[in-house]
Amino acid sequence: MLSINDGNAIPVPRDTHVFYDTEVLAVVHRAKSRESGLVSTKVWCWHGKKCRFGEREENKAGELARRYGSALETVFQRREPPELVHVLGGKLAVRQGTRAHWSSENAAMHIVRLSGEHIFINEVDLNVRNLCSGYSYCVSILDQIYVWHGCGSTPKERNAARDYAQEIALKGTSVTELREGDDDADDEMFWTVLGDSGDYAKADYWKFRNTSAPTDPRFWIVDVTVEGDPIRAVTSIPAEAILQQSVCIIDCAFEFFVLVGKHARAKRSSISLAVRTVMEMAKKVALFKPFSPTVHVLVIPTQLPLDMQHAFRDLDESEMNEGFVPDHMNILSTTEAIEHLRTSSWERSALRDAAMLPLGLDASHIPLLS
Structure with a gap:
């Protein structure tokens, strides 16, 4: 994976399943066909919703595609195709800000959701209106990370949220797990930071989501x-x-x-x-x-x-x-x-x-x- 900026393409050395909404990223994947034995290459160019994509970035993306003998497939944030997420290991996290300056020390809120067979983790604004009974969340506040499970979140989402919390936790950070309607009501810090517990998306039907196969709209x-x-x-x-x-x-x-x-x-x-x-x-x-x-x-x-x-x-x-x-x-x-x-x-x-x-x-x- 390469980060494209101002006409340059710089390899991303780690956390290649984590994208940032200010980035333009080129994902190059080479695979050998089991049937034919031939090697094919695919090049995706991902645009974060706050990225700068000018003439230099466009030229560099096109140059990379030509170098690898592939057509360039443009992908916009939150419109990622299943094939791309599969190449990334079946999980994609998208954070706000820049890769160089993002820190898990900052207060942040991440929604964890299953779509098809893949897990998507998106950083959203820290606001109770971004909370929904249908999914799991990771919320970092000071030296505390909350993993909150809505009543409709699936086992895969809950496991992914736990894993993500450990991924972003710094040394000395405690992780607290809360379940909607079970042990979340009395945690004053959680609701003080997010907002009034009556203001989030909690339609009664969400409780049925984890007992049926979740489907996209x-x-x-x-x-x-x-x-x-x-x-x-x-x-x-x-x-x-x-x-x-x-x-x-x-x-x-x-x-x-x-x-x-x-x-x-x-x-x-x-x-x-x-x-x-x-x-x-x-x-x-x-x-x-x-x-x-x-x-x-x-x-x-x-x-x-x-x-x-x-x-x-x-x-x-x-x-x-x-x-x-x-x-x-x-x-x-x-x-x-x-x-x-x-x-x-x-x-x-x-x-x-x-x-x-x-x-x-x-x-x-x-x-x-x-």
């Missing part, structure tokens, strides 16, 4: 104008420009959402199809779950439900709202959404806020707002 784009394929599966939430024009179905395993883009709120037929489809999906899934998943409709711009955010590794509330998160949640039940779509006339008071128009309308339908 699934996505579909719904567009009735596409003949023969009006509901199309996609691998991740669409890029921002596409998302704002789209109607999407999101399966978060324990709840479903119809997500309506900022410029898609007037696509009544697509929204209606999405709502009908997701209600049917939830009904079928309920046969195999200990409860019936809830279904909601979210219309951008909107705040996102906290538990929904924690279902993802790569969901950015600010990006989804084009950099401006409103002070409200624009969320409807399926009953309310259907009623909106069936309504043809509205009171003037319901049409005053262009960002909060009834579902099925956009500013073009209201002359004074156009």
